[in-house]
Structures are given as structure tokens and as C-alpha cells.
Amino acid sequence: VFDEVCETTGVTLSRFMNEVAMLNPELKELAILFGAIDTACKAITNLVKRSQLPSSETLGYQGEVNVQGEDQKKLDVITNDLLKRALRFTGRLGVLASEEEDVPVDLIGNDKSDSRDILIEEGEKYVAVFDPLDGSSNVDAGIPTGTIIGIYEHDENCVVDPDCIGDDCSEQEAQCLANTLQPGTNLVAAAYCLYSSSTILALTLGNGVYMFTLDETIGEFVLSKPNVKIPDDATIYSFNEANLEMWDAPMRKCVESWRMGTGKSGKTFSSRYIGSMVGDVHRTLLYGGVFGYPGDTKNPNGKLRLLYEGAPMSFIMEQAGGISTTGKKRVMEITPEVVHQRVPVIMGSKNVVQEVIDAYAAE
Numbered sequence: 001v002f003d004e005v006c007e008t009t010g011v012t013l014s015r016f017m018n019e020v021a022m023l024n025p026e027l028k029e030l031a032i033l034f035g036a037i038d039t040a041c042k043a044i045t046n047l048v049k050r051s052q053l054p055s056s057e058t059l060g061y062q063g064e065v066n067v068q069g070e071d072q073k074k075l076d077v078i079t080n081d082l083l084k085r086a087l088r089f090t091g092r093l094g095v096l097a098s099e100e101e102d103v104p105v106d107l108i109g110n111d112k113s114d115s116r117d118i119l120i121e122e123g124e125k126y127v128a129v130f131d132p133l134d135g136s137s138n139v140d141a142g143i144p145t146g147t148i149i150g151i152y153e154h155d156e157n158c159v160v161d162p163d164c165i166g167d168d169c170s171e172q173e174a175q176c177l178a179n180t181l182q183p184g185t186n187l188v189a190a191a192y193c194l195y196s197s198s199t200i201l202a203l204t205l206g207n208g209v210y211m212f213t214l215d216e217t218i219g220e221f222v223l224s225k226p227n228v229k230i231p232d233d234a235t236i237y238s239f240n241e242a243n244l245e246m247w248d249a250p251m252r253k254c255v256e257s258w259r260m261g262t263g264k265s266g267k268t269f270s271s272r273y274i275g276s277m278v279g280d281v282h283r284t285l286l287y288g289g290v291f292g293y294p295g296d297t298k299n300p301n302g303k304l305r306l307l308y309e310g311a312p313m314s315f316i317m318e319q320a321g322g323i324s325t326t327g328k329k330r331v332m333e334i335t336p337e338v339v340h341q342r343v344p345v346i347m348g349s350k351n352v353v354q355e356v357i358d359a360y361a362a363e
């Protein structure tokens with residue numbers, strides 16, 4: 001064990017990504033993107049923590065309603081701008097989509113929102129999709145929040161003519177939109193950052209899940225959990241049970257069986273739910289169990305957004321040996337039709353989530 005600890009002690013995120021890039025030269029540009037994500041998550045955790053200080057003015061509402069119809073928190077906007085800028089200035093992004101942006105933002109043409117043209121590097125371009133502050137309803141109370149990021153490859157023919165203005169861009173913008181409407185199976189990387197008692201960055205490049213903890217004494221994310229695997233069984237379920245009456249019958253049956261101890265495991269479950277997907281999924285990855293936001297009679301597709309919550313978190317869950325389903329379909333196989341499309345998500349330990357799949361199949 002000592003050798004293993006020795007081997008991974010002090011491996012910073014940047015060293016980890018550089019070694020990945022040395023072993024896989026085609027991922028060189030991805031390492032540059034993760035450099036920006038590293039910096040952005042450190043800046044966001046700092047903002048979130050300092051927002052609780054008496055002198056801070058970053059708590060509370062922005063006074064705007066976002067495209068989701070949600071009252072934006074000030075930190076929703078601040079973190080969105082921060083992450084957008086950090087990713088843009090890598091010069092490796094073609095397009096980005098965010099929970100807090102009405103439509104995808106094209107970055108190859110001149111960015112009208114900023115006078116300086118970005119130096120767009122030749123070579124691999126990526127598409128970034130992100131939820132800059134997940135669980136933001138919790139942020140004013142200092143309860144854990146997170147950031148979720150998905151990275152896709154960019155289809156070069158989505159280049160908006162820099163001189164296009166107004167409606168002339170509609171065709172090109174549709175192209176850019178198409179670049180962001182990719183199924184989770186196209187993801188080349190996914191990551192989340194958890195702002196909690198520690199700041200933890202979890203990532204997958206399609207070859208396992210690696211977790212890094214921010215060591216504030218050196219200001220670096222250091223590898224803390226290599227190759228995370230979710231337990232196949234556990235007795236924790238994580239849902240907003242206030243919606244129970246509105247869920248599909250198979251979902252209701254499963255939760256009731258876990259509560260009564262009449263499910264496959266024959267054990268009674270406990271319930272844990274903090275209302276921040278990143279926090280609830282992080283605990284599920286480490287302790288096992290099932291997290292879900294099912295469809296219901298009010299919202300048949302549930303609440304979570306496919307592009308920048310469902311798909312990236314499903315990629316990480318599957319890479320850790322878990323399952324992520326709508327109840328009827330693998331979340332990663334769904335191709336979004338619109339950027340902010342919602343999707344029912346039930347994800348976690350394979351033997352527990354399998355009970356939900358079986359219940360839907362039997363209906």
C-alpha cells in the first residue's frame with residue numbers, strides 16, 4: 001500500500017493531465033482546457049466561500065430570470081462569466097453552452113460581447129457545456145454547491161462568418177447549436193467540482209474516474225482518489241420525496257420497497273438529499289446507493305438538464321461502474337433536441353438502479 005500511496009502522493013491535476021497528454025498526444029489540447037477548469041474551480045470555490053463574509057456583496061439574487069425561468073443568483077452570473085472567460089481564453093473552444101446562456105456561444109468568429117479578438121489557435125477545437133453553479137439555491141446558506149462540465153469534440157464546419165450580423169447568422173448559429181446537441185456517448189471528458197468541506201474535482205476522460213482534493217496550502221488540486229468505483233450495492237436513496245405522489249408508478253414502488261425493506265436487498269434504506277446534484281451524486285459515488293430526479297405528472301422530463309447535468313454526471317457514474325437511466329433508457333444515449341432539454345435521471349449502484357429498470361420494464 002505504501003508504494004501505491006507514494007506513487008500517487010503529490011500528483012497535482014496539472015501533472016496528471018501533462019502525463020496523460022504525454023502518453024496520449026491527441027489529448028494535448030484537452031490538458032490545456034483542464035488547466036482552465038483547474039483555475040476556474042479554484043476561483044469559484046474562493047468566491048463561494050467568501051460570499052459568506054459580512055463584507056461580501058455576492059449573496060442573493062441578480063434580479064434576472066434565466067432561460068430556465070429561474071431567479072438567477074448573483075453567483076450564478078458571476079461563476080458563469082468566470083468559467084466562460086477561463087475556457088474562451090484557452091483558444092481551444094469552438095462553442096460553449098451553459099445553463100445560464102440562452103443559446104450556445106460561438107467562439108470561433110469575433111465574439112461580439114468582447115472587443116478583443118481571442119487568439120484562436122489552430123488544432124483541435126472543443127465544445128464545452130456547463131452548469132457553472134449547481135445547487136445555487138443552497139449557496140446563500142453555505143450548503144454544498146458544485147460546477148458541472150462536459151467536453152465534446154467540435155465539428156470544424158461550425159464556423160460562424162465573423163462578418164455575419166443579426167438574422168444573417170441564423171444558419172451558422174444553427175450549425176453551432178448542432179455542435180452542442182450531441183449525445184453523452186460523444187463526450188470526451190466530464191468533470192464536476194464540489195464546493196463542500198473540501199473542494200474536490202472529479203474527472204473522467206473515458207478511462208476511469210479520478211478525484212483531486214484542493215490542498216489550499218499549496219493552491220493545487222492533488223490526486224486523492226484514483227480510479228473510483230461505486231459500490232454495487234448500498235442502502236441509501238436520494239430523491240426529493242415531496243414529489244413522490246407525482247412520480248411514475250414503477251418509481252414510487254421502488255422507493256416504497258426500499259423504505260419497507262421489501263426490495264431485492266431485503267434491507268430498509270435511509271434517505272439522504274441535499275438538493276445539490278453534485279453533492280448528492282458525489283456521496284452516491286463514494287457510499288453507493290441511488291440518486292434520482294424522476295419525471296412526474298407536472299414535469300414528465302423531471303428537472304435536471306440533459307446537456308450539462310444529466311449527460312456529464314452519467315458519464316462519470318458509468319465510468320465508476322454505476323448505471324444512469326431515465327427508467328426506460330440509458331441517459332448517455334439521448335441526443336438533445338434543444339440545449340436546455342430536461343431529462344429524468346436515476347443513477348447509482350448498478351444492483352439498486354437495476355431494480356428501477358426492472359420495475360419500468362415490468363409496467
Ligand code: AHG
Pocket residue numbers: 070099131133134135136137240275276277278293303
Ligand atoms: P441548479 O442550481 O444548477 O439550477 O440545479 C439545481 C438542481 C440540482 O442541483 C438538484 O439536484 C435539483 O435542482 C434539486 O431540485 P429540487 O430543489 O426540486 O429538489
Ligand code: MN
Pocket residue numbers: 068070099136
Ligand atoms: Mn439553476
Ligand code: MN
Pocket residue numbers: 131133134135277309
Ligand atoms: Mn444544476
Ligand code: MN
Pocket residue numbers: 099131132133134135136
Ligand atoms: Mn446551475
